[in-house]
Amino acid sequence: MTSPTPAKPRRTRLSAEERRASILAAAIGVFAERGYQRGKVSEIAAQVGVTEPVVFQNFGSKAALFAAVVDLAATRICAELADAVAAGIPVAVLVAEVLSPAHLDQLHAQGSLGVLFADSVAPIAEPAVAQAGQAAVCRIADALADTLRHGQAAGDISADADPAAAAWLLVSLISARPLRLAAMPEDARDRLDAAIAAMAAGLLTPGAAPSAKHPPA
Numbered sequence: 316m317t318s319p320t321p322a323k324p325r326r327t328r329l330s331a332e333e334r335r336a337s338i339l340a341a342a343i344g345v346f347a348e349r350g351y352q353r354g355k356v357s358e359i360a361a362q363v364g365v366t367e368p369v370v371f372q373n374f375g376s377k378a379a380l381f382a383a384v385v386d387l388a389a390t391r392i393c394a395e396l397a398d399a400v401a402a403g404i405p406v407a408v409l410v411a412e413v414l415s416p417a418h419l420d421q422l423h424a425q426g427s428l429g430v431l432f433a434d435s436v437a438p439i440a441e442p443a444v445a446q447a448g449q450a451a452v453c454r455i456a457d458a459l460a461d462t463l464r465h466g467q468a469a470g471d472i473s474a475d476a477d478p479a480a481a482a483w484l485l486v487s488l489i490s491a492r493p494l495r496l497a498a499m500p501e502d503a504r505d506r507l508d509a510a511i512a513a514m515a516a517g518l519l520t521p522g523a524a525p526s527a528k529h530p531p532a
């Protein structure tokens with residue numbers, strides 16, 4: 316007797332929320348790796364196993380999809396800050412880690428979340444993308460300010476520091492790093508990069524005088 320042909324496994328139908336989440340998960344990887352302009356909706360659709368029209372049915376446009384991706388990236392960063400505080404990491408230590416050259420290298424590397432924010436606030440960004448980028452960066456700045464307030468309450472961040480202003484100082488130092496690395500003298504880059512991080516952290520630490528001399532060359 317000939318064995319019957321095995322039935323093909325039935326594909327599980329995703330809910331609308333699950334489908335949207337799966338598209339976002341693919342989109343965040345594609346846009347982080349290729350950027351907004353070069354990232355293709357067709358590639359995102361292929362990774363999810365749907366057609367381009369399905370992506371557009373869920374998000375309306377490429378710009379709206381990218382805006383949702385940037386919002387998701389900001390949510391992740393804010394959650395990481397909250398988790399670090401909840402884990403008991405001193406905020407002064409957290410600030411030093413955020414500004415460390417190793418962390419900034421990772422943040423600005425191709426395929427990382429930093430690429431998304433740089434794209435979203437670029438001068439050539441579409442209005443919907445730019446608006447989403449501005450809102451996302453403001454959310455991160457607010458989360459940083461809240462983190463610094465927690466540090467002030469714990470005594471490891473200077474009570475004299477303005478949390479909102481200090482948060483934007485950190486955002487500025489983080490976002491401007493590619494410019495610094497491109498313009499700094501190569502033979503002094505590592506020393507200056509580390510010294511800038513130490514100075515910024517020192518400004519926020521009680522009783523610590525900022526110094527441009529450490530770490531030594």
